Structures are given as structure tokens and as C-alpha cells.
Amino acid sequence: MSVWPEALKIFTFGFTSVFFILGALSLSVVITRALLGKFGAAPKKG
């Protein structure tokens, strides 16, 4: 049986998922920053 259909699935699903998850993480950083800006103290150099 050919491995290529399965391989294509791993590539398509895998690579887009990596982007999606790191994109979601990036968004969560922005949201956290906004929430801390709204409800937290002014940022100090950490």
C-alpha cells in the first residue's frame, strides 16, 4: 500500500497545526498583555 496519502495528511495537518498552535499562542500573549494593561499595574522592566 502506498504511504503517500498518509504522508500528505501528516504534512498538511501537521504543518498547518504548528502554525495554528503557535499563532494561538501569539494571540494569547497579545490578549494577556491587553488584560494586564487594563486590569494590572503598569509594566515594569522585568
Add this chain to the structure above:
Amino acid sequence: MADTLFTFIHSMGFYHLTVGNLIMWLISFALMFLAIRKGYEPLLLIPIGFGIFIVNLPLTNLMENHQILHIFYHYGLEWELIPPIIFLGLGAMTDFGPVIANPKTLLLGAAAQFGVYIAFFFALGLGFTIPEACSIGIIGGADGPTTIFTTVALAPHLLGATAVAAYSYMALVPVIQPPIIKMMTTKKERLIRMKQLRPVSKRQKIIFPLVTCGLVCLFVPASAALMAMFMLGNFFRESGVVERLSGTAQNELMNIVTIFLGIAVGGTMSADAFLTPKALMVFAMGLVAFSFSTIGGLCLAKLMNVFSKEKINPMIGAAGVSAVPMAARVVQKMGAAEDPRNFLLMHAMGPNVAGVIGTVVAAGLFLTMAQ
């Protein structure tokens, strides 16, 4: 008398030495030479090199059941204990400030996983099975512990080759990346200066490991062992109240498991297991993976510049291959060579540490889909 003499000679390792053993000794000496003389990844290459040397001493049977190398291998690697502990230490050493300051660099870390998937396809084309191809592809993430973690789960017979390939190419980042970066970028792009990163609050740094751990482990539970330990180590660091734990994770504990890791990986490289055409192909594929990962990061950085008003220096995309902090240092050095007043190191650290997260995610997805 002659019989006794023959039995005595027969009981010596010298009698059983093979050409394969001698070749493996040469490989081990080469790795130890690179570590000692050139300073390439000495913490890993010294124990790996020595492990290769001793496992190729005939009749010592150090990798047989209940022998010392097998114990390290069985409990450290087969039980998947050592890579997560190394990640605990890495987390305690990592400053995610540059990523938090410029979160779009996380996408550069994702783009730099391109080589992982390209090498995966190439490996399939060469006749490897899907689990083997996943283990080979992950070398492109330039992350030793993740490569080992994935290979042990999917293709343990390739462990020696993938681990040595991953650590060798990580050590060769300053040699492999500059020509690719030069080929893919113009002088004008390499001269782009970036604005200083905004300050990041302590509170943001404390929240980041919690959010990252929750998010990644919920999306890809198979990556939890590595990601959870990585973020726990970082949480130790950023909480600021457990300096002893943070110090232990990044020093004593890390040093101890590094010894076990190196010697166990070296122990898998007996002549019979390593001197095969497959091992050579793994090395070739590792180079493909590494090169395409660099290209992936560079291309996305260039693409971002098309849509963004605030230009980024595309060279920082190349740092998306993990290899922390060597890949970021390469970018800094190349930037400074074009313009001595261009400081790119902290900008490059963003994609660099994002690449570690990206590689763990890619590994988790491989484990989910190929196991």
C-alpha cells in the same frame, strides 16, 4: 598448554575486534576531537563519543541486559525520562522576554519547522517507513532532546544516527546557516535595523509558561511530557521564589542527566547497528532538514515584510531553528558584519526560543499521527 593459550587469547577482546569496531572508534575519536579541539557541543559529544568507544570494545557487552549502558538506555531513554528532565533545565535557562515582547516571532518559529516536513518527505522517498521518516524529519528542529524523545517512541533502532546527526548539525549551525542566509537575502534586507524590544513585565513572564503549557498540552497532549517540563523549568525561573530549584534544574540535575544521555546514546552506536546505509541516509536527510528549516524561517520573515509597515530583518527568521542560542548568535554576527551598529541578538532570540516550542509541537503531532 596450547589449548589453554588459545582459550586465553579467545577470551580477549583483541581477538574479536572487527573492521566495524575500528571504524566506530574512528567516529568516536572524531566526535571527541571536534568537542575538545573545536569546542563543538562538548557537553554532549564527549560522553557520546566515549559511549561509542566503549560499546565497540568486543566482549564487554555493555549494552546487554542489566549492564551499565543498557541500564542508562532502558531507564533514561526507553522510559523517556531524560529528555523531559533536560527540558526542565532548558526551561529554567530560557528567557521568553523577546517572544513576549514581539509575539509574531512565534510564527517564525513555526515556519522554521518547514525542514522537518521536507525531510520527512525525502526520507519516505528513500524508502523509510512513516515512523522512521518522522524521526528523521524532526532533526530539522535542531533540538537534540526532542529528536531523541521522538525517535525512541517511533523508530528506536535509528536513535544513534538521529541523535548524533541532530547534535552534529546543531554544532555546525555557524557553518551551515550563513551561506543559506546570504543566498536567500539581499544586502538591503540584511541591513534592516529593528526597533528596540519593548520592556516585558514580570507578571507577563510569570503568566507565559502557564498559558503556553495549558494551550500546547490541550492542543497536542502527546507533547505534554516535554512541554510541561519545559514550562515548569521556566516557571521556577520567573516565579523568582524558588531559586534553589531553578538552579538545580539548570545546573546539577541537567549535568547529571546530560552524562546519562550522552553515554546512553553513544551506547546505541555499535558497529552492527550503526554502519548501515540507513545511518548515512539519516545524516544526509538531517542536513536537508536543517537547510530547509532555515529557508522556511527566512521566507516567512520576508513575507511578513510585504504585509507589515514595521520591517523586520529577515535574517532573524533563520534563528527559528531551535539550536539556542547558537542560531541567534549567527544572525547577530552576520548583522554586525554588514553594519556594526545593528544589534539583532535579542530580536533573533524571539524566533530562536519559539523554534523550541514549534519543534515540540511538531514532535507531538508526529507522535499523535504516526504512532
